[in-house]
Amino acid sequence: MSSGTAFPTFETPAPPMTEDDALPVGADLAIALMDAATKANINDSCRRGYLIELPALGEVMVTGDLHGHTANLRRITQLANLQRYRDRYLVLQELVHELDSITEVCRSYRLIEMAARLKTTFPHQVHILLGNHEFSELLNLEIGKRGRELNSAFRDGVEVAYGFRSDDVIQAYHRFWRSCPLAIHTENRLLVSHSTPRLEKAEAFSLDYFRRVTPDEIFRREGPVFSLLWGRDYRPEAADAFAARLDADVLIVGHTACKEGLHVPNARHVILDCKDLDGRYALLPLTIPLTQADVLTRIHKLYG
Numbered sequence: 001m002s003s004g005t006a007f008p009t010f011e012t013p014a015p016p017m018t019e020d021d022a023l024p025v026g027a028d029l030a031i032a033l034m035d036a037a038t039k040a041n042i043n044d045s046c047r048r049g050y051l052i053e054l055p056a057l058g059e060v061m062v063t064g065d066l067h068g069h070t071a072n073l074r075r076i077t078q079l080a081n082l083q084r085y086r087d088r089y090l091v092l093q094e095l096v097h098e099l100d101s102i103t104e105v106c107r108s109y110r111l112i113e114m115a116a117r118l119k120t121t122f123p124h125q126v127h128i129l130l131g132n133h134e135f136s137e138l139l140n141l142e143i144g145k146r147g148r149e150l151n152s153a154f155r156d157g158v159e160v161a162y163g164f165r166s167d168d169v170i171q172a173y174h175r176f177w178r179s180c181p182l183a184i185h186t187e188n189r190l191l192v193s194h195s196t197p198r199l200e201k202a203e204a205f206s207l208d209y210f211r212r213v214t215p216d217e218i219f220r221r222e223g224p225v226f227s228l229l230w231g232r233d234y235r236p237e238a239a240d241a242f243a244a245r246l247d248a249d250v251l252i253v254g255h256t257a258c259k260e261g262l263h264v265p266n267a268r269h270v271i272l273d274c275k276d277l278d279g280r281y282a283l284l285p286l287t288i289p290l291t292q293a294d295v296l297t298r299i300h301k302l303y304g
């Protein structure tokens with residue numbers, strides 16, 4: 001479709017947003033952007049199946065759940081300075097769903113598109129992990145907070161932006177999410193994933209599981225990946241079991257809301273959160289062994 005003349009004017013999508021973090025794109029550009037990011041995911045040079053394997057070179061900046069927070073992604077982009085530091089990797093996660101969009105429409109699609117633009121600009125440096133909120137969009141699992149279904153708030157936001165083209169744009173988001181990696185393993189024995197499974201589910205996992213798992217196995221309701229993305233088992237024995245299966249010493253995750261952007265529930269997990277202005281991130285060398293204590297000395301506030 002090269003112009004809007006084929007359609008009645010009453011179906012014309014809403015005009016572009018005027019805020020400075022709004023992307024002035026129409027549906028066709030949004031779809032092209034998302035498909036370019038999907039292609040970048042698939043062609044990622046660090047990727048084996050659904051696992052990203054980072055070499056012992058440079059450093060990795062790990063961030064926590066963003067939930068539509070475009071200002072925080074701008075801040076992260078500025079801090080990461082990927083253009084200057086070409087052997088620095090950036091990990092993003094849980095982009096979709098503004099958790100406080102109870103009465104208003106959710107506009108987290110803007111954050112998804114910002115992240116997609118970063119992925120296409122720095123395809124081998126930026127890694128966007130699949131989170132349970134994206135998973136819930138893909139499988140149409142209702143995910144509610146305080147009485148407002150986040151899925152329908154998300155759809156409302158996309159409809160405000162893209163009108164009658166919403167379904168096409170949402171399908172492009174889905175193609176992107178289906179191509180996102182599930183975990184990142186580093187040579188210095190860090191494992192970064194959105195969350196970790198319950199102890200009883202840990203034995204399903206290994207680095208080879210992530211390298212070989214198929215989309216049919218991933219995108220179903222009761223599979224191991226479901227337990228990976230939703231799990232909140234922070235008992236030391238659960239952390240030890242999962243870390244041992246994944247050849248990791250430290251587990252860096254998002255998923256759980258933290259008051260000051262950080263929570264350390266046991267001797268392996270480091271939980272990061274970037275949903276608000278108290279957000280924190282980790283900037284970690286990939287060239288030296290790191291204990292959990294080493295990781296904790298390398299955690300910084302997004303602001304100040």
Ligand SMILES: [Mn+2]
Binds near residue numbers: 256
């Ligand atoms: Mn989550």
